[in-house]
Amino acid sequence: MSRLREAARRVGTFDMNDIRKALLGALLLLAAWPAQAQPADPLARGRYLVESIAGCGNCHTPKGPQGDLPGLALAGGQVFDEQPFRAVASNITPDPDTGIGRWTDAQIARAIREGIRPDGRIIGPPMPIELYRGISDNDLAAMVAYLRSVPPVRHAVPASEYRMPLPPAYGPPVAHVPDPPANDPVARGAYLAGPVGHCIECHTPMVEGGRRDWSRTGAGGQPFPGPWGTSVARNITPDHEHGIGAWSDAQIIRAVAEGVSADGRPLFPPMGFSYYARISPADLRDLIAYLRSLRPIP
Numbered sequence: 610m611s612r613l614r615e616a617a618r619r620v621g622t623f624d625m626n627d628i629r630k631a632l633l634g635a636l637l638l639l640a641a642w643p644a645q646a647q648p649a650d651p652l653a654r655g656r657y658l659v660e661s662i663a664g665c666g667n668c669h670t671p672k673g674p675q676g677d678l679p680g681l682a683l684a685g686g687q688v689f690d691e692q693p694f695r696a697v698a699s700n701i702t703p704d705p706d707t708g709i710g711r712w713t714d715a716q717i718a719r720a721i722r723e724g725i726r727p728d729g730r731i732i733g734p735p736m737p738i739e740l741y742r743g744i745s746d747n748d749l750a751a752m753v754a755y756l757r758s759v760p761p762v763r764h765a766v767p768a769s770e771y772r773m774p775l776p777p778a779y780g781p782p783v784a785h786v787p788d789p790p791a792n793d794p795v796a797r798g799a800y801l802a803g804p805v806g807h808c809i810e811c812h813t814p815m816v817e818g819g820r821r822d823w824s825r826t827g828a829g830g831q832p833f834p835g836p837w838g839t840s841v842a843r844n845i846t847p848d849h850e851h852g853i854g855a856w857s858d859a860q861i862i863r864a865v866a867e868g869v870s871a872d873g874r875p876l877f878p879p880m881g882f883s884y885y886a887r888i889s890p891a892d893l894r895d896l897i898a899y900l901r902s903l904r905p906i907p
Contacts (some may be wrong), residue, residue: 610733610881626825627904633664649786650724651750653657654747654755655752655753655755655758656756657887658669658752659752659755660884661887662801662805662806662884662885663805663807663884663890664806666884667701667702667881668689669684669685669699670683670684671684671685671687674836679903681764682702683701683702683756684762685697685701685766686764688842693773693806694769694770695769695770696734697766699766700766701756701859702756702759702761702764703756703757703761703766704762704763705761706765707762708762708763710752710780712901713727714753714757717753717756718750719795721741721753722741723738723779724741725869727756731776737807739808739821740809740810741804742779742802742874745786747807748805749786749876786869793897795898797892797893798895798897799902801895802900806896808845809826811831811879812827812829812831812844813829813831814828814844827852828844828846828906829843830842835879835880837856837877840877840879843876844906845903846903846906847901847903848899851906851907853871853900854905858897862893865880867882868882
């Protein structure tokens with residue numbers, strides 16, 4: 610019996626020392642592990658992007674006088690009737706007959722980031738494919754995963770009509786896009802305002818031929834006619850007289866998330882305030898850091 614107790618004592622001592630070493634090693638490993646390498650839930654990330662900063666439903670969910678029509682989330686049908694085109698937003702629910710239910714993940718990703726349908730047709734404006742080409746691989750996969758998860762809605766929509774030539778492609782195939790650096794607020798803000806949220810698509814003036822004048826990023830001026838009349842994209846550069854240079858961070862956040870200008874006036878669509886109200890405080894801070902970094906343009 611004494612020998613059994615001694616053996617048990619030795620085993621217990623050995624196990625405790627081993628456990629202590631293992632715990633110490635695990636703690637050291639966690640301390641050295643980069644924050645961005647920790648796994649995230651792709652479905653939750655996709656839901657966040659689609660329903661907040663990306664605002665996909667702002668175009669792909671049909672609207673009525675009170676906003677989004679119930680039961681038709683992401684089912685398409687909203688018409689954008691401009692001089693060079695009459696675009697109709699596609700049904701991007703996983704309905705197999707009227708939506709994207711028969712598309713593969715790779716085909717959905719290619720349509721979003723390169724503007725090419727499974728049958729090879731080019732997707733035209735107002736889809737900002739030029740900016741979507743910069744969506745990171747991880748965020749693109751998360752958005753595809755979320756679109757797969759939404760309820761399928763059977764809702765056939767007519768094809769878009771373009772009275773202008775569409776490009777044969779928006780560029781070479783996109784091979785790999787990394788996530789923006791987690792420790793650089795301006796770079797993250799540029800990513801959110803560009804590839805993901807496409808804020809600078811509406812807030813940058815056009816040149817002839819329908820391309821954006823990126824030398825004047827954020828200078829505004831684009832008119833948007835609608836039931837509200839005609840709204841004009843604001844200058845969102847930090848110019849103090851004509852832009853938002855004199856606005857406080859809180860005023861910028863209120864404008865983005867609530868649709869209220871610094872002077873208290875209500876702002877108008879197509880700004881997707883109901884979607885932007887869901888943007889996280891951290892992302893709003895990064896957006897502001899980026900807007901503050903832009904060249905002031907009178």
